[in-house]
Amino acid sequence: VLPRRLDEVVRLLxxxxxxxxxxxxxxxxxxxxDPTLARDLGQxxxxxxxxxxxxxxxxxxxxxxxxxxxxxxxxxxxxxxxKVLCVVxxxxxxxxxxxxxxxxxxxxxLGRLLSPLDGVGPEELPLGALLRRIxxxxxxxxxxxxxxxxxGEATALLVxxxxxxxxxxxxxxxxxxxxxxxxxxxxxxxxxRAIDGRRxxx
Amino acid sequence: VLPRRLDEVVRLLxxxxxxxxxxxxxxxxxxxxDPTLARDLGQxxxxxxxxxxxxxxxxxxxxxxxxxxxxxxxxxxxxxxxKVLCVVxxxxxxxxxxxxxxxxxxxxxLGRLLSPLDGVGPEELPLGALLRRIxxxxxxxxxxxxxxxxxGEATALLVxxxxxxxxxxxxxxxxxxxxxxxxxxxxxxxxxRAIDGRRxxx
Numbered sequence: 001v002l003p004r005r006l007d008e009v010v011r012l013l014x015x016x017x018x019x020x021x022x023x024x025x026x027x028x029x030x031x032x033x034d035p036t037l038a039r040d041l042g043q044x045x046x047x048x049x050x051x052x053x054x055x056x057x058x059x060x061x062x063x064x065x066x067x068x069x070x071x072x073x074x075x076x077x078x079x080x081x082x083k084v085l086c087v088v089x090x091x092x093x094x095x096x097x098x099x100x101x102x103x104x105x106x107x108x109x110l111g112r113l114l115s116p117l118d119g120v121g122p123e124e125l126p127l128g129a130l131l132r133r134i135x136x137x138x139x140x141x142x143x144x145x146x147x148x149x150x151x152g153e154a155t156a157l158l159v160x161x162x163x164x165x166x167x168x169x170x171x172x173x174x175x176x177x178x179x180x181x182x183x184x185x186x187x188x189x190x191x192x193r194a195i196d197g198r199r200x201x202x
Numbered sequence: 203v204l205p206r207r208l209d210e211v212v213r214l215l216x217x218x219x220x221x222x223x224x225x226x227x228x229x230x231x232x233x234x235x236d237p238t239l240a241r242d243l244g245q246x247x248x249x250x251x252x253x254x255x256x257x258x259x260x261x262x263x264x265x266x267x268x269x270x271x272x273x274x275x276x277x278x279x280x281x282x283x284x285k286v287l288c289v290v291x292x293x294x295x296x297x298x299x300x301x302x303x304x305x306x307x308x309x310x311x312l313g314r315l316l317s318p319l320d321g322v323g324p325e326e327l328p329l330g331a332l333l334r335r336i337x338x339x340x341x342x343x344x345x346x347x348x349x350x351x352x353x354g355e356a357t358a359l360l361v362x363x364x365x366x367x368x369x370x371x372x373x374x375x376x377x378x379x380x381x382x383x384x385x386x387x388x389x390x391x392x393x394x395r396a397i398d399g400r401r402x403x404x
Contacts, residue, residue, distance in 0.1 A: 042247030049237030
């Protein structure tokens, strides 16, 4: 019964995380009923891939600059402490730590965790880029803030082993974040404690 | 920390029904990570308002035809029984009844229900358009399939009173659909029973 073009919109919307056909249909009908919203969102989404990309330095999300480069607000902020680099799994985790205000240094976003079951091995992680970043910034301490899950811990150990080659301090956030939990959804106090209570790899 | 353009996308996404800031953020990050999806969805959404609009005859959703007119697939289907017209509150309800296969006639979508608390009075409903539709189709029976809620029943009575002026049969779907429920989410058997068990206004 539905117009083919609306069906297509529904099909595309179901590719968003956690969106089934019924939810996609509700979204689509809302968009049909609000032409301004549909046009605005459509225009923004079309421009998104050309304007928002991973930061060249840390893989956080960055907006294109006048010179065509992608550098995130954290990397552009000269008041940041270059000595401390915080390694996170994903951009949401970086945002959560920023909200806690407990870290004043910079970040490196791995983009994924080691996951043998999903076929993600060490070679899939951007460890080379991480080491280059550490050397360029002349960082003195690495805080590994991957989540306290099996994959997160394995990734933390791998990062610690790689960084050990450079003979600099590596620490792991404290287990203030509950085991198996997600940094993205931890409260600010918990995240602040996790950062404050970090312990060195021995 | 977020790029301004991504913030804007998040803001627009929160205007979708039931989408809060966290969900909008998840959607936005998925879209940043999938440029093809962002571009495709963006293009479709931009074109949506010009290509999908309410059907000129019944207010069901319709795709633009080569002649620039908007007529839905139900209204274009010449095998439909013009004698029976089903009045529904919204397009989702029409789709649910179509899935049940219990109605072979056409539809009229009111777009809203009487709702004194929200300031929706009889003059906000397209009753004139409904009466014109009935006369043009020379319909012989009107099935009022508004939901069995307070607003739905009030709307059904209003529609019945208006249609009574034309001296044609008006029926109400049976209460196979549970009171206070939503047609959109009723199963096909329930909706089929509701259509079969309709009773005439007396």
